[in-house]
Each structure stands twice: as structure tokens, then as C-alpha cells.
Amino acid sequence: MAIKYSRQRQLIKDFLMTRKDHPTADVVYMNVRQKYPNISLGTVYRNLSLLSELGEIRRLRLGDGIDHYDADTSDHYHVICTQCGGVSDVKADGIGDILGNANIEYDGEIQGHVTYFYGICEKCLKSAARNDLLIGC
Amino acid sequence: MAIKYSRQRQLIKDFLMTRKDHPTADVVYMNVRQKYPNISLGTVYRNLSLLSELGEIRRLRLGDGIDHYDADTSDHYHVICTQCGGVSDVKADGIGDILGNANIEYDGEIQGHVTYFYGICEKCLKSAARNDLLIGC
DNA sequence: TCCTAAATCAATAATGATTACTATTTTTAT
DNA sequence: ATAAAAATAGTAATCATTATTGATTTAGGA
Numbered sequence: 001m002a003i004k005y006s007r008q009r010q011l012i013k014d015f016l017m018t019r020k021d022h023p024t025a026d027v028v029y030m031n032v033r034q035k036y037p038n039i040s041l042g043t044v045y046r047n048l049s050l051l052s053e054l055g056e057i058r059r060l061r062l063g064d065g066i067d068h069y070d071a072d073t074s075d076h077y078h079v080i081c082t083q084c085g086g087v088s089d090v091k092a093d094g095i096g097d098i099l100g101n102a103n104i105e106y107d108g109e110i111q112g113h114v115t116y117f118y119g120i121c122e123k124c125l126k127s128a129a130r131n132d133l134l135i136g137c
Numbered sequence: 138m139a140i141k142y143s144r145q146r147q148l149i150k151d152f153l154m155t156r157k158d159h160p161t162a163d164v165v166y167m168n169v170r171q172k173y174p175n176i177s178l179g180t181v182y183r184n185l186s187l188l189s190e191l192g193e194i195r196r197l198r199l200g201d202g203i204d205h206y207d208a209d210t211s212d213h214y215h216v217i218c219t220q221c222g223g224v225s226d227v228k229a230d231g232i233g234d235i236l237g238n239a240n241i242e243y244d245g246e247i248q249g250h251v252t253y254f255y256g257i258c259e260k261c262l263k264s265a266a267r268n269d270l271l272i273g274c
Numbered sequence: 275t276c277c278t279a280a281a282t283c284a285a286t287a288a289t290g291a292t293t294a295c296t297a298t299t300t301t302t303a304t
Numbered sequence: 305a306t307a308a309a310a311a312t313a314g315t316a317a318t319c320a321t322t323a324t325t326g327a328t329t330t331a332g333g334a
Contacts, residue, residue, distance in 0.1 A: 003281080005331085006282060040283070042321090063251060065202070065319090065320080079243060088243075090241060090243040091241070092240065092242075093239065094240055102230065104228070105227065105229070109262060111255055112256070115235070115251065117250045118247075118248055119249070120245050139302090142311095143312080144300095161291090162292080178292095178313095179292090179293080186293095204291085
């Protein structure tokens with residue numbers, strides 16, 4: 001049960017730490033393969049799960065059916081773009097108090113909550129503006 | 138593109154309205170088959186999606202990777218049990234103001250948000266208590 | 275350094291939810 | 305009643321993820 005070092009796990013975490021776009025397992029796989037060509041997709045999945053359980057990274061389930069991963073484990077929130085599916089950070093102070101402020105009626109035991117946002121990211125907003133211009137031509 | 142009546146879709150919606158436990162597509166399929174034995178699973182999925190798009194039911198994506206469906210489209214929140222996976226309603230006034238109260242910094246356009254809770258449902262709490270008693274024997 | 279047991283791996287198969295395809299049937303407006 | 309559009313049943317395909325298995329790597333002690 002003791003956790004042993006593995007070069008593959010190290011590379012996975014190193015890669016995640018360079019990224020702010022919350023990549024999926026597949027994206028991690030594609031990228032780590034550049035440095036370590038015969039890493040297996042299963043190894044990526046296993047280590048992303050392990051690192052999540054250890055609290056070294058965070059697994060994001062944002063309603064698109066694909067798990068995203070984030071090396072930034074500090075408390076923050078996410079926006080998923082309804083147009084491109086991209087995930088970006090959003091600073092939203094005050095949501096953490098949601099449980100305290102909310103008037104919750106529930107007969108079980110509430111342990112935590114998940115909140116995420118959806119909308120249109122900056123990139124897609126800009127390309128939409130560009131398309132509007134083109135239509136005018 | 139016009140939507141035509143179908144008995145299958147009617148049965149799916151009728152069934153959903155009788156349930157407060159937010160069933161999955163598979164559960165809907167199993168149950169509607171009692172009244173309409175040769176309905177197809179694909180038909181269930183297609184109509185659950187259609188009804189969701191029409192706003193007649195609500196699709197719930199609660200982080201367990203399985204879509205749940207709810208005929209109650211009024212504004213309310215959900216708790217997913219970390220033990221049995223069951224989904225139940227929770228009244229939580231004040232969360233709707235989350236966007237207004239939160240101090241959001243984001244360069245894109247936020248359209249909405251999703252919040253759900255996780256914890257242990259009443260049923261699992263009680264069976265845990267029962268198990269504790271047994272250990273004492 | 276060498277040895278051994280436990281952990282990890284690569285490769286591949288299996289799983290499970292969901293979607294796509296197609297020929298047939300049902301609905302509905304005329 | 306008829307014909308076009310929509311929906312269906314049955315089945316195959318997809319896609320993310322997990323499980324399996326025999327080989328390889330790691331880590332701690334002799």
C-alpha cells in the first residue's frame with residue numbers, strides 16, 4: 001500500500017502544473033507522451049486518480065461528462081464555456097459561505113457542495129464579434 | 138422539426154412525474170417497459186433529451202457520471218448520497234442569490250451556474266446506526 | 275551492492291452510459 | 305384517405321473510463 005515514486009506520475013504532475021486550462025486525461029496523455037513516448041493511457045488515468053485521492057491535484061466534474069484536472073488545489077471556481085467546452089478559473093469570493101448563508105432543510109447529513117458556472121469564454125466572445133463583422137461584408 | 142405526439146414519450150413523462158428519486162435513463166427504461174414492453178432504450182434516451190430541451194423535465198448532472206432526470210422543474214437543489222448514490226431534494230433558500238452576492242471576476246460572459254450538494258442520505262444514516270449496534274453485539 | 279517484496283507499468287480487453295444508423299411504423303395536416 | 309414528416313425498434317458504434325495480467329521498477333534491508 002505504500003506509495004512508491006514513479007517517473008510517469010512525476011511527469012503527469014509536472015505537466016499539469018504548467019497548465020491553467022484544466023486538461024482532460026486524454027490531453028495529459030498526448031502531452032506526456034512527448035517526453036515519455038510509451039506511457040500508457042491507463043497509467044495516466046490511474047495516476048490522475050491517485051493524485052486526486054492524495055489531494056495533490058483536483059478532479060473537476062463540470063457536467064460535460066469528461067473529467068478535467070487541475071493542479072491548483074486552492075479554493076476557486078470554474079467556468080465551462082458552452083461554446084468551446086474550455087474550462088477557465090473564476091474568482092468568486094463569498095460563495096464559500098454558501099452553506100452558512102443558505103437556509104438548508106435536509107434530513108440527511110450534508111458534507112459539501114459543488115458549484116460551477118457556465119457561459120462564454122473570452123476567446124469565444126472575441127471570435128463571435130469577429131464573425132459578426134464578417135457577416136456584415 | 139415539428140414535434141409530434143408519441144405514446145412512448147407520454148409514458149416516459151408520466152412515469153417521471155410519479156417519482157421523486159430522480160431516476161436514470163436505465164431506471165426509466167425498466168419501468169416504462171412494464172406498461173409498454175417493446176419500447177427501446179434509444180427511444181428513452183432520445184425522449185429524455187427532447188423533454189429536457191423543451192423544459193418539460195430537467196436533466197441533472199451531479200458528478201457521478203450518470204444523468205438523472207427530474208420532472209420537477211421548479212427551482213430547487215439536490216443532494217447526492219456518497220454512500221448509495223441516491224439523489225434527493227434539498228430546500229436551500231438564498232442560494233439563488235449566489236451570483237448577485239458573489240464578487241465575480243471573469244473576462245467572459247457568465248450565463249448561469251450549477252450547485253449541488255453531497256453527503257449521506259437519511260436512509261444510509263439510519264442503516265449506519267443499525268450497523269453500529271450490530272458491531273456492539 | 276545485491277535481493278526481495280511490493281508497487282507500478284504497458285498493453286489490451288472489458289465495461290457502461292450514451293449516441294448514431296436504418297428500415298419500418300405512427301402521426302397529422304390536407 | 306393519403307402522403308410527408310416525425311418517431312420508433314433494434315442494433316451497432318462511440319467514447320471515457322476501469323479492470324486484468326504478466327513484466328518491470330522501486331525501496332529498504334541483508
